[in-house]
Amino acid sequence: MGRPVAGGPGPRAWVLRLLLGLAAWRGGAAGRSAVCSCCPGPVRNGSSVASYCAARPALELQGRCCLSREPEPGVIVGLDLGNCSLTFLCAGFPDANTAVVIDLTENPLGNIPNTSFQGFTRLQSISLPRALECPGGNMAWDLNTTHGDSRTCQGQRNLCNSSGELAWLCPENSQCSPDGPGLVQCLCSGSYHGYKCLREGTFPLLLFYGTLGAVTTTLSLLAWGSQRRKAKAS
Amino acid sequence: MAVPRNLRRQPANGSLVSHCTHHHIAVFLLTFFSYSLLHASRKTFSNVKVSISSQWTPSDINTTALELQPYELWNSSHLFPNAEEATLFLGTLDTIFLFSYAVGLFVSGIVGDRLNLRWVLSFGMCSSALVEFVFGTLTEWLHFYNKWFYCCLWVVNGLLQSTGWPCVVAIMGNWFGKAGRGFVFGLWSACASVGNILGAFLASCVLQYGYEYAFLVTASVQFAGGIIVFFGLLISPKEVGLPELGEEQEGSAEEDANKPLISNNEEDEDDQNYSIQAPDTSNQPKAIGFFQACCLPGVLLYSLAYACLKLVNYSFFFWLPFYLSNNFGWKEAEADQLSIWYDVGGIIGGTIQGLISDMLQKRAPVLAISLLLAIGSLFGYSRSPNSKPINAFIMAITGFFIGGPSNMISSAISADLGRQELVRGNSEALATVTGIVDGTGSIGAAVGQYLVSLIQDNLGWMWVFYFFILMTSSTILFISPLLVREIRLLLHERRLRTRTG
Numbered sequence: 068m069g070r071p072v073a074g075g076p077g078p079r080a081w082v083l084r085l086l087l088g089l090a091a092w093r094g095g096a097a098g099r100s101a102v103c104s105c106c107p108g109p110v111r112n113g114s115s116v117a118s119y120c121a122a123r124p125a126l127e128l129q130g131r132c133c134l135s136r137e138p139e140p141g142v143i144v145g146l147d148l149g150n151c152s153l154t155f156l157c158a159g160f161p162d163a164n165t166a167v168v169i170d171l172t173e174n175p176l177g178n179i180p181n182t183s184f185q186g187f188t189r190l191q192s193i194s195l196p197r198a199l200e201c202p203g204g205n206m207a208w209d210l211n212t213t214h215g216d217s218r219t220c221q222g223q224r225n226l227c228n229s230s231g232e233l234a235w236l237c238p239e240n241s242q243c244s245p246d247g248p249g250l251v252q253c254l255c256s257g258s259y260h261g262y263k264c265l266r267e268g269t270f271p272l273l274l275f276y277g278t279l280g281a282v283t284t285t286l287s288l289l290a291w292g293s294q295r296r297k298a299k300a301s
Numbered sequence: 302m303a304v305p306r307n308l309r310r311q312p313a314n315g316s317l318v319s320h321c322t323h324h325h326i327a328v329f330l331l332t333f334f335s336y337s338l339l340h341a342s343r344k345t346f347s348n349v350k351v352s353i354s355s356q357w358t359p360s361d362i363n364t365t366a367l368e369l370q371p372y373e374l375w376n377s378s379h380l381f382p383n384a385e386e387a388t389l390f391l392g393t394l395d396t397i398f399l400f401s402y403a404v405g406l407f408v409s410g411i412v413g414d415r416l417n418l419r420w421v422l423s424f425g426m427c428s429s430a431l432v433e434f435v436f437g438t439l440t441e442w443l444h445f446y447n448k449w450f451y452c453c454l455w456v457v458n459g460l461l462q463s464t465g466w467p468c469v470v471a472i473m474g475n476w477f478g479k480a481g482r483g484f485v486f487g488l489w490s491a492c493a494s495v496g497n498i499l500g501a502f503l504a505s506c507v508l509q510y511g512y513e514y515a516f517l518v519t520a521s522v523q524f525a526g527g528i529i530v531f532f533g534l535l536i537s538p539k540e541v542g543l544p545e546l547g548e549e550q551e552g553s554a555e556e557d558a559n560k561p562l563i564s565n566n567e568e569d570e571d572d573q574n575y576s577i578q579a580p581d582t583s584n585q586p587k588a589i590g591f592f593q594a595c596c597l598p599g600v601l602l603y604s605l606a607y608a609c610l611k612l613v614n615y616s617f618f619f620w621l622p623f624y625l626s627n628n629f630g631w632k633e634a635e636a637d638q639l640s641i642w643y644d645v646g647g648i649i650g651g652t653i654q655g656l657i658s659d660m661l662q663k664r665a666p667v668l669a670i671s672l673l674l675a676i677g678s679l680f681g682y683s684r685s686p687n688s689k690p691i692n693a694f695i696m697a698i699t700g701f702f703i704g705g706p707s708n709m710i711s712s713a714i715s716a717d718l719g720r721q722e723l724v725r726g727n728s729e730a731l732a733t734v735t736g737i738v739d740g741t742g743s744i745g746a747a748v749g750q751y752l753v754s755l756i757q758d759n760l761g762w763m764w765v766f767y768f769f770i771l772m773t774s775s776t777i778l779f780i781s782p783l784l785v786r787e788i789r790l791l792l793h794e795r796r797l798r799t800r801t802g
């Protein structure tokens with residue numbers, strides 16, 4: 068049985084959201100430590116992550132991560148997994164989807180499936196072993212440079228704008244938006260919401276029931292007054 | 302056989318006007334709108350089929366090159382793997398509803414006059430509204446989609462809704478004497494079509510918010526109607542001290558059996574059952590049993606004829622919006638509003654053809670001609686172009702030619718069977734026979750719903766229309782004995798007239 072996104076209002080949705088929010092916060096805390104401590108040691112001194120972090124005072128280092136302090140505390144901005152002897156990505160890798168800079172160089176990584184980068188919309192620079200392709204292919208990045216043993220992909224392109232390779236046809240009432248390097252998603256546009264963006268606007272429950280209640284009461288009183296008041300047997 | 306016209310007409314006009322009090326008007330309006338509301342909520346289900354089908358299935362893989370993201374938004378509902386299976390299940394739900402409705406009708410005939418009609422009617426309306434709310438709105442709010450749950454709820458809904466028609470007809474029968482009955486019932490029987498129009502209108506208005514709100518609105522309005530009925534409905538004139546019907550009218554059992562009681566698409570059954578409650582005081586011959594009633598000449602033929610015609614009528618009722626949006630790609634809300642024209646045609650057809658047959662005093666020729674033209678209009682409708690005005694026009698014409706006979710076939714049958722030597726004046730046989738005829742009709746309609754979704758799934762919409770044409774032809778075939786008899790009578794009368802005049 069599928070469970071589509073809850074679109075309507077109501078106490079149940081609010082409770083769900085509250086719980087999810089708590090879980091995310093706690094999960095964020097756990098995830099922060101999981102992927103940041105996936106590889107031992109601190110962020111390497113010469114890495115792109117270190118230089119990115121040092122240039123911005125609002126960021127702090129923790130384990131292999133570069134976290135932001137404000138406005139969103141604890142959010143991963145940079146991830147350095149270089150020289151970690153990884154053959155595949157860490158289990159907590161999706162938690163780093165807010166990262167702007169990622170370093171995966173000097174790892175015996177196999178081919179990374181494109182879906183590993185789903186949700187990495189803020190990613191602007193990723194360094195990989197030279198043997199690997201840029202995630203999403205060449206077309207997903209503005210700049211693709213190789214430097215010795217590593218490859219650096221910079222400037223994630225918004226594939227929704229390009230009309231050519233991926234002429235994206237999102238279904239009715241939805242619009243294309245980026246979902247990571249080489250990935251797009253269809254989100255509901257405007258006031259549309261709910262499963263498959265079928266629903267538009269919110270139903271005026273109060274107005275409806277108010278009117279119905281008033282009309283029913285009036286008509287019932289009218290009917291009873293004119294008809295049944297003198298009724299003998301029930 | 303035929304009662305001379307002037308003898309029949311005069312009492313009608315006289316007593317109708319003199320006996321009409323504001324109580325009569327209130328009863329007319331309350332029963333009219335209570336049945337309309339019951340019918341409106343049935344219509345809601347057929348009008349939101351496209352939206353429900355979308356809700357139950359993941360996105361169509363064939364039309365999009367890659368799998369759509371995010372998953373929760375486009376693919377997370379897997380109740381049915383594709384739209385075709387969902388359609389089949391929707392047809393199954395219609396069939397289940399009609400079967401339980403038919404069973405409920407048989408039962409209501411037995412239970413109805415033992416309990417207080419007002420309580421039964423308001424209970425039926427309110428509880429049916431609650432079931433519809435759970436079916437359409439609650440399951441969506443809780444995201445609980447389960448096939449067995451839907452089936453069970455719809456069975457219960459069918460049983461609860463079947464209490465409506467017997468009660469309203471019984472109450473109308475208590476208030477409106479035989480005198481004005483033909484005219485009043487003719488006007489009153491438009492309630493089902495008005496209910497269809499109301500349901501279609503309400504559904505199309507709120508469909509944009511989600512199909513669950515269409516169910517919410519119609520269920521709430523139906524519940525409110527149940528409350529108003531409970532507070533305002535008078536079951537019989539006796540309740541306010543007015544004279545009962547039986548006390549004013551004497552010795553007209555034969556006239557009553559003669560007078561065709563015009564009834565509507567689905568239910569003429571208990572129509573007879575309750576309307577003849579009053580003149581039960583005269584000495585009656587023994588009631589005929591169920592199997593004896595079945596073996597009466599013509600009962601089987603007319604049951605089958607009605608089954609075929611009710612199938613076509615109900616298929617239009619249940620599947621028209623789905624056909625319009627499926628075949629032409631029109632938005633579901635627009636399709637809902639357009640399907641109203643079929644009911645408009647049905648109301649006009651029923652009224653006009655009833656009037657014509659009243660004037661000619663012969664029903665079968667009017668029926669046969671209308672059914673032949675119905676075949677033509679069905680053919681024309683199946684080839685209707687993708688243009689809303691033209692489609693609506695042909696749809697109204699089809700409704701005119703199918704709705705009219707549907708109204709009349711039942712009244713023609715009941716009147717004709719009432720005139721037979723064997724059962725003349727025997728009200729119990731009439732009720733049983735009408736029950737058989739309408740019960741068979743309902744079962745035929747139920748089977749038809751499943752067949753429609755099956756044919757559409759495997760062969761396409763054109764074959765569905767051929768199926769309808771086949772059914773309409775079968776109706777003509779089944780009523781041909783009656784037709785032959787009436788034509789012979791017509792010629793005989795004309796020969797008599799030329800001889801005497």
